[in-house]
Amino acid sequence: MQPASPALDDAPERARRTRRKEARPGELLEAALALFVEKGFAATRVEEVAARAGVSKGTLFLYFASKEELFKAVVRENASRHLTEALRELDGFAGASSDLLREFLRRWWLLYGGTPAAGLTKLMLIEATHFPELAHWFQDEVVQPSHALLRRIVQRGIDRGEFRPVDVPRVVHLIVAPLVQMVTWRLTLGHCCPYTHEDQPMALIELHADMLIRGLTP
Amino acid sequence: MQPASPALDDAPERARRTRRKEARPGELLEAALALFVEKGFAATRVEEVAARAGVSKGTLFLYFASKEELFKAVVRENASRHLTEALRELDGFAGASSDLLREFLRRWWLLYGGTPAAGLTKLMLIEATHFPELAHWFQDEVVQPSHALLRRIVQRGIDRGEFRPVDVPRVVHLIVAPLVQMVTWRLTLGHCCPYTHEDQPMALIELHADMLIRGLTP
C-alpha cells in the first residue's frame, strides 16, 4: 500500500559500495569502539557495528575474522596510539615537580580521558575476565607505562625535596583513581544521571592537582 | 500406557527439595550477584546461576519472572542493605572532622568495599546503559545518600574551621574515586594482574585519608 520507504533509492546504495577499501577497517574499529564501550562485548551485535560503520554484516567479516578478533583489534588499535605517546613527552619536563604533576593531569584529560579512546579503560575493566591475555597486554602496554611515568614524577619531587617522602606506588594509585573514575562516570552514569558534576571536567582536574600537591608538600 | 519411570525412587529427591525452600531466593540472588559481577549481565547464563545455587533452570523462573527481574532484584536486594545503613551511624559522630573523615573511609572499606556487595558498584557502572531506571534508582538510593553524608562531613570541617573552604561536591568526588577504584580493580584486573597494590587495602585507605586531610587543611 504505502511505499515502504520512498526515500530509499539505490543511488546511495551504489555510492556506499564504491568507498575505498583502506578506510573500512578504521570505520569499523571506530564504530566497534563506541558500541563495545556503550554496551559491552556480549551485548553488542556485529550487525550493529556494521550498520554504524555504514556497511553490511558480511563486510565486517571481510576485515575481522570474528567478533573476538574485532574486539582485540579495537583494544590494540586504540590503546597503543593515544595514551602512552601523549604522556611520554613529559619525561623531559624541567621545572617544579608540582607543575609537572599538574601538567600530567591536564594532558591526561585533554589527550585521553576526554576522547573516545578513553572508553578503552572502561572496556578493559569490564571485559578483563573474558579476555585475560588481552588484559595482561593492556596492563603491560598501557597501565604500567603510565604508572611508571607517574612514579618517576613523584620520585623526582621527593628527590628534589619538593614532595614529602611517601609510598610512591600507592600514591600513584591515588593520583590515577579520580582520572579513571571521571572516564567511567562519563561513559556510564553520565548518560542517565546528569546531576554529577562532570560538566566542567577541567575544574575537577585542577582541584585534584591542588589537593594532591597540598597532600605531597612536606 | 506404561509408566514413564516408576523405578525412580524420588524420596531423597523430595527431601532435598523441601530442605530449605524459603532460602532459595537468597541463594539464587547470591549466585547471581557473583556471576553478574564477574561476567556482566549479557554474558551470564541463567543456567549457570541456577547451577551455582544448586537448583535447576526451571526453578529459577519460579522465583524471578525473567533474567532482567533477577538482575533488578540482585541490585535492589544488595544495595539497600549494606552501604547506607553502615554509614548512617556516622551522622552522630562527635570529634575532629579529620577523624570523622578517616573513620568514614575505614568503615566504607570494611563494611562495603571489601565485601561481595561491592560488586554492585562495578555492576552498575557496567550495566547502567541497559537499565537506566535501575541506574537512577541506584543513584537515588545508594550514591546520593553516600555523597550527601560526605558532603555533610566536609561541610562540617569547613564550618568548624578545620578544613579550608573548597568546592564541596567536587571534593566528594575525589574522596570517593579511589574507593570505587579499589573495588573495581579488585574485581577485574585483580584476577589476572596481581602486581597491583591491593594486598594491603587498609594501608591504601590510610594513605588516602592522610592525603585528603593534608589537602583540606587550611
Next chain:
Amino acid sequence: MQPASPALDDAPERARRTRRKEARPGELLEAALALFVEKGFAATRVEEVAARAGVSKGTLFLYFASKEELFKAVVRENASRHLTEALRELDGFAGASSDLLREFLRRWWLLYGGTPAAGLTKLMLIEATHFPELAHWFQDEVVQPSHALLRRIVQRGIDRGEFRPVDVPRVVHLIVAPLVQMVTWRLTLGHCCPYTHEDQPMALIELHADMLIRGLTP
C-alpha cells in the same frame, strides 16, 4: 484477521513434548542417517533432521553437540551394529566352500545391503575426505573385518582343493565390488533411473555367486 492456521491447535504440540527422552537420540540418528545418505553431509540441514525426527532445531543440540558430532554418531552407531556381527557367524560354517561363499553373499544382502544401514557405505565413500579419522575407523571396524572373513573363506576353498589358487586379496575385491555397487546404485541412481535391474536383487546375488564359483573352480 483470519486465524493463521486454524488446523493447528496445541494438542499435538503437547503430545510431542512429552515423549520420552531415551527415544530421542535414536530417532534423531535414524533421521540423520536417511538424510545424510540422501544428500550428503554439507547439503543436509540440521533443521531437516530435527523436523524428520519430529523435534525442533534446538532439541537436536541437546543430544549432539554439533552437526559433526551427529554425523560421527550416525556412522559409529550404525556401523558397529549391523554388518560385522551378522557375518561373524559364518566363521563356524561346515560344508563346501562354494556353499559358504554363496551363503555369505546372501546374508550380506539380507542383513546389510538391503537395509537402511547400508547407506553408511555410500556415506563413507562420499565423506571420507572430510572425516579422515572416521574413515580410518570405518576401515578398521567394518571394511577390514569383512574382507578378512572373505579372505578366510577363499583361502579355505583353496586349502581344501575346492578353489583354484588365486590372488586372495584381489579376488576379495572382486567379490565385494558388486555388493557395494548394488547398494550405491539403489541409493542414488535408483531414485531417478528406474530401469536398472535392481528390482530382483537376490537374482543378481545368485548370478554373482554363480559366476564367482565358476571362476574359482580349478
Next chain:
Amino acid sequence: MQPASPALDDAPERARRTRRKEARPGELLEAALALFVEKGFAATRVEEVAARAGVSKGTLFLYFASKEELFKAVVRENASRHLTEALRELDGFAGASSDLLREFLRRWWLLYGGTPAAGLTKLMLIEATHFPELAHWFQDEVVQPSHALLRRIVQRGIDRGEFRPVDVPRVVHLIVAPLVQMVTWRLTLGHCCPYTHEDQPMALIELHADMLIRGLTP
C-alpha cells in the same frame, strides 16, 4: 572525480589477463572437476575453484551463470568426451569374444577409469539426488551406451557359442561393478587407507577378466 588509484600500473595486470582468455573456461572446468570430485557439490566453494584456476571469483561468473551451471558444464564436458568414444571403436572388433571382453576392460581402465575424468562417476553417484535431470542425461549419454556395448559383447559370445547362456543385463552389471568400484575407491578411501590393493590396477583388471571369462565359459 579524482581517479581512484592512478598510480597503480596495470600494464602487467593487462598482460596476464589477455594471456589466454579462451583457455579460461577449460581451466575452470578442470579445477571444478577436481574439487567437486574431492569434496562434493555443496562442500566446494566457488572461490576455491576460481583460485585453483588462477582467476578471481568474479571471473568465474563471467563464464558460468551459477554454481549449478558450472557443475552441469563439468559433467557434460567430461562425460561426452572421454568414455563413449573411447569404447566405440570396439564395435568393429574381430576375434574371440573373451579377447574382446578383456580388451574392453583394459581400455576402460586406461582411457577412463585411470584418468581424472573418472571422477565423474563418483560425482554422479553422489549428486544424482540433487540433479535428477542431469542424472538422467548421464544415464542416457554415458551409462546406457557403455552397457549397451557390453551387452552386445556378451551376446556376441553367447551367439557364437563362446559363452554359456546367461542373463545378459545382469552379467553386465557384474562386469561393470568392479570397474566403478576401483574408481570410487581410488578417489575416496585411497586418500586415507593406503592398504587397498590399488597400486597395480591392471593386475586387478586382468584377474577380473580372468574370472569373468571362466564364469562365462560353457
Next chain:
DNA sequence: TATGAATGAGACTTCATTCAT
C-alpha cells in the same frame, strides 16, 4: 575481460523461557 569489495540470504548454534510431569 577481469577484478574484488560488498551484499544478504541462509546456515549452525546458543540460550531465555515454557510446560507437562
Next chain:
DNA sequence: TATGAATGAAGTCTCATTCAT
C-alpha cells in the same frame, strides 16, 4: 515446589552472487 526436556527467536558466521571500476 521442582524438574529438565523442549522450544524458537536471535545471534555469529559463510558463501554464492552482484556490480562499479
